Amino acid sequence: MKDQLRTHIEKIVPLSDEEFEHISSFFIYKKYKKHQFLIQEGDAVPYNYFVLKGLLKLVYTNDAGKEHIVGFAMEDWWETDFQAYYKETKASLSLECVEDTEVLCLNLDDYRKLCREFPKLEHFFLEKAYMGFISAQQRIISSMTDGIKERYKQLIEKYPSLIQRVPKSLLAAYLGVSRETLSRLSV
Amino acid sequence: MKDQLRTHIEKIVPLSDEEFEHISSFFIYKKYKKHQFLIQEGDAVPYNYFVLKGLLKLVYTNDAGKEHIVGFAMEDWWETDFQAYYKETKASLSLECVEDTEVLCLNLDDYRKLCREFPKLEHFFLEKAYMGFISAQQRIISSMTDGIKERYKQLIEKYPSLIQRVPKSLLAAYLGVSRETLSRLSV
Numbered sequence: 197m198k199d200q201l202r203t204h205i206e207k208i209v210p211l212s213d214e215e216f217e218h219i220s221s222f223f224i225y226k227k228y229k230k231h232q233f234l235i236q237e238g239d240a241v242p243y244n245y246f247v248l249k250g251l252l253k254l255v256y257t258n259d260a261g262k263e264h265i266v267g268f269a270m271e272d273w274w275e276t277d278f279q280a281y282y283k284e285t286k287a288s289l290s291l292e293c294v295e296d297t298e299v300l301c302l303n304l305d306d307y308r309k310l311c312r313e314f315p316k317l318e319h320f321f322l323e324k325a326y327m328g329f330i331s332a333q334q335r336i337i338s339s340m341t342d343g344i345k346e347r348y349k350q351l352i353e354k355y356p357s358l359i360q361r362v363p364k365s366l367l368a369a370y371l372g373v374s375r376e377t378l379s380r381l382s383v
Numbered sequence: 384m385k386d387q388l389r390t391h392i393e394k395i396v397p398l399s400d401e402e403f404e405h406i407s408s409f410f411i412y413k414k415y416k417k418h419q420f421l422i423q424e425g426d427a428v429p430y431n432y433f434v435l436k437g438l439l440k441l442v443y444t445n446d447a448g449k450e451h452i453v454g455f456a457m458e459d460w461w462e463t464d465f466q467a468y469y470k471e472t473k474a475s476l477s478l479e480c481v482e483d484t485e486v487l488c489l490n491l492d493d494y495r496k497l498c499r500e501f502p503k504l505e506h507f508f509l510e511k512a513y514m515g516f517i518s519a520q521q522r523i524i525s526s527m528t529d530g531i532k533e534r535y536k537q538l539i540e541k542y543p544s545l546i547q548r549v550p551k552s553l554l555a556a557y558l559g560v561s562r563e564t565l566s567r568l569s570v
Binding site: 258259326333 | 443445446451453465466469470475476498502505506508509512513515516517519520521522523524526527528533559
């Protein structure tokens with residue numbers, strides 16, 4: 197299953213067998229059932245997760261107890277509460293399985309060690325970080341677009357395979373509309 | 384004025400005089416007047432801008448012609464239309480001076496060259512990219528927080544010196560409320 201990680205990294209930087217052997221030894225394999233939590237709000241966040249298989253939702257629960265979906269993650273995506281992971285604070289988000297999920301976990305010390313040892317891995321993470329930043333900024337811009345229908349359409353165009361797998365109630369929570377509003381949209 | 388860039392980079396990675404001399408030679412100095420554009424929607428985006436002095440607004444104009452503020456940038460911040468810069472597409476945002484502004488410009492080829500030559504500069508940009516990503520994600524989460532008053536309060540706490548300088552009408556456009564709504568809030 198670590199081959200999947202290698203293929204993923206090699207889309208950006210090539211690795212020798214020895215390099216990948218060493219790099220992959222830092223990752224821990226974990227398996228979760230649907231509805232299980234990888235991160236719970238208030239806990240420490242030791243890991244960044246590379247998704248091998250399955251589907252996750254990153255959730256923010258506001259003071260009124262309402263759940264909002266910050267993002268989804270499926271095969272070959274990285275996900276965690278990045279602020280808590282990177283700044284070593286408590287989680288303000290939770291990360292929960294929408295499907296049975298398998299992940300490879302990387303802790304912060306090992307991440308830093310790997311970056312020091314392999315500048316090309318730092319290059320890989322920089323590309324990923326930029327893509328993450330651009331996606332987050334596009335999400336902010338999308339929320340400024342007039343019309344939920346247009347926003348829904350953008351989402352389908354951007355992540356066609358994701359949309360197939362995410363229950364409509366969660367898509368509604370991601371878009372910030374009610375389930376009823378979403379089902380009235382024919383895109 | 385390039386000393387400011389050195390101090391900024393050295394908060395994350397140390398540089399020798401020779402290294403900085405070489406690195407700084409890739410940056411171009413430019414000066415703009417209030418209301419001038421660094422980036423106009425639809426144009427190519429050759430540069431990432433390091434702000435030496437002044438204040439910028441990054442603006443998204445939706446189909447109905449309404450202006451939304453994606454972000455601000457002042458001294459020691461980096462700003463551009465990152466999607467257009469990084470993916471070499473046309474700008475979907477504009478970047479405009481709120482105050483007279485001086486910047487150091489870095490084009491994408493030079494950025495890539497510098498990263499290849501100086502792995503520690505890649506480390507610097509990775510730190511910056513993570514911070515940018517975390518800030519963008521915090522902005523998404525903040526929009527899920529109930530109550531504009533709470534969101535305004537968070538903004539003041541996070542960027543006290545910025546808030547002093549940004550006209551109230553622009554703060555309203557950033558928060559997505561009318562100028563009148565904003566002035567009714569006493570935080």
